[in-house]
Amino acid sequence: MTAASAERLSRLLAMVPWLLQRQGVGLDEAARHFAISQSQLVKDLELLFVCGTPGHLPDDLIEADWESGEVFLGNADPIARPLRLSVDEAVALLAGLRTLAQVPGLHERSALESALTKLSAAAGDAATAASAVSATLAQGAQEGVLAAARDALRRRHRLHLRYLVPSRDEATERDVDPMRVLNVGDRWYLEGWCHRSDAVRLFRLDRIAAIDVLDLDGTPPRDAVRRDADERLFTPSP
Numbered sequence: 287m288t289a290a291s292a293e294r295l296s297r298l299l300a301m302v303p304w305l306l307q308r309q310g311v312g313l314d315e316a317a318r319h320f321a322i323s324q325s326q327l328v329k330d331l332e333l334l335f336v337c338g339t340p341g342h343l344p345d346d347l348i349e350a351d352w353e354s355g356e357v358f359l360g361n362a363d364p365i366a367r368p369l370r371l372s373v374d375e376a377v378a379l380l381a382g383l384r385t386l387a388q389v390p391g392l393h394e395r396s397a398l399e400s401a402l403t404k405l406s407a408a409a410g411d412a413a414t415a416a417s418a419v420s421a422t423l424a425q426g427a428q429e430g431v432l433a434a435a436r437d438a439l440r441r442r443h444r445l446h447l448r449y450l451v452p453s454r455d456e457a458t459e460r461d462v463d464p465m466r467v468l469n470v471g472d473r474w475y476l477e478g479w480c481h482r483s484d485a486v487r488l489f490r491l492d493r494i495a496a497i498d499v500l501d502l503d504g505t506p507p508r509d510a511v512r513r514d515a516d517e518r519l520f521t522p523s524p
Contacts, residue, residue, distance in 0.1 A: 297322070298330060298337075302348070302359065310356045328352065334359075376409040432467070434497045435476050439464040444504035445478070448496035449489055457495060458482065463506040467491075477513065479506040486510050 297320055304319070305311065317327045331350045349360035383402050438445045445462045462478040465486070469475075473490060480487040486506075 294330070298334065301330060302334070305357055305359045309358050313352060313355055313357060316357055331357065376405070380405060380409060428491075431491050431494050431497050432474055434499055435464060435467050435491065438499045438504055439467060441499075442504050444500045444502040445476075446498045446500055447489065447494050450493045450495055452493070460489075461500070462487070462489070463504040463510070465506055465510065465512055479510045486512070488513075 301316075301320060305316065308316075313324050313327060317324045320327065322330075331352055334348045334350050337348050347361065351358045380402070383398060383405070387398055387402070435445065437443075445464055447460045447462055449458050449460055450456075451458055459482075461481040462476070463481075464476060464478040466477050467474065468477065473492065476489045476491060476494075477486065478489070479485070
């Protein structure tokens with residue numbers, strides 16, 4: 287599933303209960319709420335026409351009417367019902383959230399802690415079972431390095447790195463225009479335009495011995511292209 291498809295699926299799942307609670311809402315108001323155009327909203331409603339419970343008979347599919355400029359939904363109650371997690375699902379979700387809480391530099395920590403508190407209270411026995419499950423993320427990078435990389439990325443400033451290259455047993459000095467910070471497995475990486483290599487490069491944050499945010503513009507060249515997240519992380523040289 288592509289990122290666009292996943293985003294649309296998430297929007298449709300949120301859209302059904304929202305519209306059911308606001309029968310007759312205007313197309314313009316609904317489009318503003320979901321931060322999409324009215325034409326995209328209509329396309330989503332057209333897709334809902336062919337969604338429903340298994341069987342694909344007329345009574346199994348969602349009904350949608352918006353010809354008057356106001357949206358009315360019907361036959362969609364099963365999708366609007368509150369999600370009920372099994373014990374296994376609740377344990378997995380709680381363990382995953384607690385693991386996520388270990389990520390350094392997490393910006394939405396208050397939202398995560400609120401979700402954990404509410405889910406733990408609702409999960410009952412599953413919360414007790416989840417407390418016996420633990421996972422530890424390798425820190426992979428000091429928080430200071432990660433914070434500096436994110437700060438440079440946010441302000442579009444250039445970075446100066448002292449980067450360790452184990453294969454050559456040497457430390458190299460590099461100026462890098464940051465493009466993104468990403469986590470793969472248990473390691474953090476910085477992707478950016480390396481002026482030493484004159485190309486896009488990936489740097490493991492745990493191999494950065496020193497990092498400085500420079501008072502220089504760090505906008506990458508226009509031909510600098512990020513690697514697709516679905517591609518292999520490293521591309522070998524000839």
